[in-house]
Amino acid sequence: MSRDTDTTSGAASVAADRTPVLVVDDDPSMRAGLRQWMRLAGFEPVEAVDAEAALGRIDAAFPGCIVSDVLLPGASGVDLLRRVKEIDSELPVVLMTGHGDVPMAVEAMRQGAADFIEKPFDPDLLAAVVRRAVERRRLVLENRALTRRLQDLNGLAARLIGESAQMRALREQISHFAATDASVMIVGETGTGKEVVARALHDLSARAGGPFVALNCAALPETMVEAELFGHEAGAFTGAGQARAGRIEQAEAGVLFLDEISAMPLALQPKLLRVLQEREVDRIGGRGTTRVDIRVVSAANMDPHRAVSQNLLRQDLLYRLNAVEIRIPPLRERGGDARLLFDSFVNRFASDYGIEPAPLAADDAAFLLAHDWPGNVRELRNAAERYVLNTPMGAPALRTLAGGARDMEDMRRHGRLRDLMEGYERRVIADALRRHGGSVAAVLAELDLPRRTLNEKMTRLGLTRGDVDPSMDA
Template sequence: MKGRILLVEDDETFRSFLQTVLEEAGHDVLMASDGLSGARLIKGQQFDLVVSDLKMPGKSGLELFRDAMRDADPPRFIFLTAFGTVEEAVGAMKDGAFDFLTKPLEDPDALVRVVDRALEGLQRSRDYLALKESEAGGLPPEELIFAGSAMQPIRKLVHNVAGTTANVLIYGESGTGKELVARTIHLLSPRGGGAFVPLNCAAIPENLLESELFGHEKGAFTGAVQARLGKFELAKGGTIFLDEIGEMPVALQAKLLRVLQERVFERVGGGKEIRADVRVIAATNRDLAEEVAEKRFREDLFYRLNVFPVNLPPLRERRDIIPLLTEYFIRRFCRLVGKKLKGIESEALRAMKAYTWPGNIRELQNVVERAVILAQDTVRAVNLPDALVGAGGPAAAGRDKLKMVERDLIVQALEQHGGNRRQAAEELGMSRRTLQYKLKEFGLLG
């Protein structure tokens, strides 16, 4: 990581030497000749790191450090000290300074190494804070997003791909946490300090989607009274998350392909090429390979997006985490509504573990929110929806039989029409999308 460093040193020759060492290592270096001028710079500008002499006239490095630590987001400090003041430098480390080096500096690489460690630690801290902010905004922390045995391979994939520039395509049913995984990839990436800009391709009318993606110039169409930035420009230096990419119209897919290939685009109604300095993460609940075969999704775009596929399992395959998620959501909604509950009774938890959760984690979250609102001292079975409470009882057996009948009817319809899903759906009186969901639910995709 390359950082913005303030170098505070009263010895001009030594200061110039240190500046050369740090700039040759790729860092952006500003300099101050004493503690007072260093303090003014810290007050007026943002620095990742301060490399400061400990003993200086006017204001010592230690005073500079203590003043800076009062800020909400203080820079890290590395001290340069003579042998006689090592004890003071050690004391400063106990108060939060990162490290110190003794003067004279015999090995310039030692400074580069300690600076690199400080900046890497700073980046990890920022990643952690970003994840905590996500949690405060209603997003579970990373350890909960990837909880359970089924998610351990996914967690490894996410950490492997996060530091690269590869496009990622996340597959999963609605409500499985595709956006949470995308945000985690972004936060763990070198672009983690930039913007994360989500766009649900299914939620925007087709005639407005191009403008949402690429922006438009004034007068580009009726109602375009002023120029507007699109998501690709808003995500500059960061990540754009294209949810439900399978819903994107074919004509617009060609324009997205150009962005991925050439890293440029134009606003609607404009001719100026704009550089797309973004990472693309896409997600879908469709089988895109089948969409390609049916000519509803461009094959070349599919291969561009599918560089690094990540498949999220549904909640019914992650039943071991239902108690953890339930506890997390109870705590969260108790904070939001100002309640104090003891937790959840065993009967209610058994019902939740027996349920199939067709809406996945999003459905679980909604169920817990409702239960917290209704509960008095403990979340009980009576606070859960009727369909969920009966999931493990005699009614469940009846539902299972109905499911088997439904599965057999689907299989028969597909066999009758030679595997043509459109014709099978028409015969069954359901939409093709509903049939697609049923095929996934019954494990008939392959």
């Protein structure tokens, strides 16, 4: 894009920042006056000569108000009011009337007009009336957006299933940070659901109406990443027959999700850093820059600081990407969430395939909790799908479907349900002690156990006092 075009875009951006006011009048001189007054008052006028043209310029998301003459060719301003209320009952309409039309205007107020103003009118009075209407509209749209967010928030537990303390904390983080526009880095092992978290951040944010554009930096050849991300002009390289916007531009007013960020070629990272700093993108072969309004959410399946130390990720880029860092716990640290997830996936696949799933056997239920699930939620989902599909033929044991040879051997060696459950319980408590550095108070809080119960379990499971704080009461 040329610099001259940039200037034009800047002017358009200023206009876009103003609240639109739809002006409806068949008198050109009146429309010219209203156009000037609206702009002086800080609004962006949109014009129509009759009711039909006006209706073509609005929908339920129109962010401003309508100022219309009562006397229009064809349908009247009052007719327009009725039609507008069918589109959105809370879209404000201000009617302009001549002296003899006041009774009609009063009737229009009863039908839901926001206000009316009598010609000839003081421009300052008109501006005040429009400001009140626009402010009312702003509050209506904000309340609707808040309602949608609350509905989405209630649905967050359906997207990120789990009742473990880690998952409750994760959902709380998402709902909090979604309301900001800060760059977020999501860190988690493969299969933990990093894109699910990224989409939740988008859907709960003020950018929910904008696009969610994803790019997996590890899924493309290094030579293609630059063109995919930054776009190119026609003729920029062999095969570039026409100009193409990159993922950055495609994410305008929305969220750009960069998965596997540490796989991005090092040579391109300074160019991405510049986009984040300057909020403008330069296409390959371009002669100018384009301003962009995006939120960047990135993801890594390894500790980002380790990626920096291994020269996979620039440190200055990391500082731009992880203003907020959200870590997703692996499934093996989420306690009974594995059973909740499995049941959810089984129900979904049973519906998709029209198969009635078999009840889960006791040793399968124990396996769900005892297995490490190295592939995390993705592996569990696959096991649930195979379980449903194999049900009509007599589903084999879940440990067989999961394909874990080590776990099959463990099950043969410790086949009794009691042994399996004790092994799982021991591992959960030992892992919690390790995570909290031996802090018994933190373990009690995480596992929601009374101190006496924890003591009894540690004794029964062979976890000695030396494994925890020696000051713990017997």
